[in-house]
Amino acid sequence: MRHIRVAVVGAGPAGIYAADILTKEADEAGVRVSVDLLDRLPAPYGLVRYGVAPDHPRIKEIVKALRRVLGHEDIRFLGNVEYGTDLKLDDLQRFYDAVVFATGAMADRPLDIPGIDLPGSHGAADFVSWYAGHPDVPAHWPLEAESVAVLGAGNVALDVARMLAKPAEEQLSTEIADNVFQGLSLNRAREIHVFARRGPAQIKFTPMELRELSHSPEVDVVVHPEGFEIDEASQQAISSSKGVRLVVDTLLKHVDAEPTGASRRIHIHLCQAPVEVLGTDRVEGLRTEITELQGDGTARGTGEYVDTPVQAVYRAVGYLSTQLVDLPFDQAAGVIPNDGGRVVDLDGVPVPGAYVTGWIKRGPVGLIGHTKSDAAQTVAHLLEDVAALAVPEDTDPDGLVAHLADRGVDVVTWDGWGRLDAHEVALGEAAGRERIKVVAREEMLRVARG
Incomplete structure (x- = not known):
């Protein structure tokens, strides 16, 4: 052998x-x-x-x-x-x-539209790494924007929107790192706009991720009826996939829901494709083109544009190796x-x-x-x-x-990780939580050495 x-x-x-x-x-x-x-x-x-x-x-x-x-x-x-x-x-x-x-x-897939490199425009992967406590990203994240655009129709886009909308205090039951909690405590975002270039049956949300958006009593989810198109391909997708059917049903409930007066709102805009980030010295808005479904699951632009005032943009259009x-x-x-x-x-x-x-x-x-x-x-x-x-x-x-x-x-080594793991659990126990994640690499190595 x-x-x-x-x-x-x-x-x-x-x-x-x-x-x-x-x-x-x-x-x-x-x-x-x-x-x-x-x-x-x-x-x-x-x-x-x-x-x-x-x-x-x-x-x-x-x-x-x-x-x-x-x-x-x-x-x-x-x-x-x-x-x-x-x-x-x-x-x-x-x-x-x-x-x-x-x-x-771990890298963000690029989005080649004018203005995407303006200050205030971010890759979702970088933001995810920050709020997940990655040791190789800056300890602080700028969260001054009151109105934010999230570009993308997948679970990462929903995670970004939820993390921006959810009050920091609601994260204290998790293993959130101290620097991330402090950063989110200063977050000024109150209006988060998620843009999907196709209709409700083509977006890539999973039903569970979509339902989680409305779990916070401080967050209203608003699905705008404009762009809520169901064409022939959409109907086939709904009929053949339980997951698609659940997503569309959940979106419909939000279309019909009355606002609760929550302090923060997540807006979902369907059939709107980003074409330009607006601003001179930094992000001031997002221009999208209204699209229409073609009956085969694809969408094309209509030549009609909408400008949404935002002070930050997060692109969640995919990861890249x-x-x-x-x-x-x-x-x-x-x-x-x-x-x-x-x-x-x-x-x-x-x-x-x-x-x-x-x-x-x-x-x-x-x-x-x-x-x-x-x-x-x-x-x-x-x-x-x-x-x-x-x-x-x-x-x-x-x-x-x-x-x-x-x-x-x-x-x-595995023993070193065991020491770091136990240390994070002990930090959490002292604060009445399951774990508090250590972020700084040097501190991680110091603890791992024992």
Whole structure:
């Protein structure tokens, strides 16, 4: 039985599921496997920890499942290790038979319209990282705008709108970081406008996310009837999908609802496409073009425009993966070129021993279920390739750790993360909460060192 060592770069759900499936499937393939999960952050869990609003308690159940995987005897967590800075592909291939890249997508997809770079215009991914307590974003966020536009029709747009509308005090039951709570306490936003370029049956909200918008007694949800179009394609989508039907029904209830007099409002505008951010020295408004559905799920502009006064704009039009050192990259698709998870160069030739899974493999679409099936495909191909994998130059299990130590990298082990995890829980208990997230990287490392 061959013993292979695999490095997984990225300790979010995609990387952890790949490690889990790999350890489970290896025996059947006649292989013994050890997996090192490397992450550039001192903490594991990726977007589950740093890409989700703090008021999503159901995420805790996902964390419990991921924690069980990371506790496996053949899986090792090595945090605060950045691929491309602390090591490169040659370094990993010196110590591992194969490398799986699961680095996800954390950047904002650009939106090419005039004025998008004005002060007061932000990427939603950056804002999400801030309110999720990411250590690599500024500790403070400008929240002076009273009227805000959110561009996009997915769950991230709803999260951004809800976080801007919801009073900070309602977040104190969550693991929200202190600096984020202080920032949200000063938030002046009272009118949040969400713009979708198509109709109610084409938006990508999930029913649960949409229902959560109205959970705060301080927030009214206003769905404007203008643009509430149901064409033939919309009717087919409603008839064939329970999720679409629930979303449309929920939106209809908000169209008909009477205002409660809440202090904050989330407005949802359908069939309006952003065409320009208005302003000279900073954001002063948003211009949208009214669209109409074409009967096939698409929409076209009508040439009629609406200007909405806002002082800030958040674009939530999708995430984008970033290129990795020594690996090919498809700039248009925002993925590493691959054949079912096997990395291939721009000519379609396989890169020996290199694999991908998750959003860096297929693009930033899909939920947890897609991530699991994605990882299963990649792992199956890796195990098929075992006989052809080159034996690494250094087979010492601690070789990479020693290599990183020589480079002065302060590696956070699973025990180190355990200390940080316990510290955050203790901070929460002292304040009558489940957890308070530590944000500053140096403090995270200090606690992890013990």
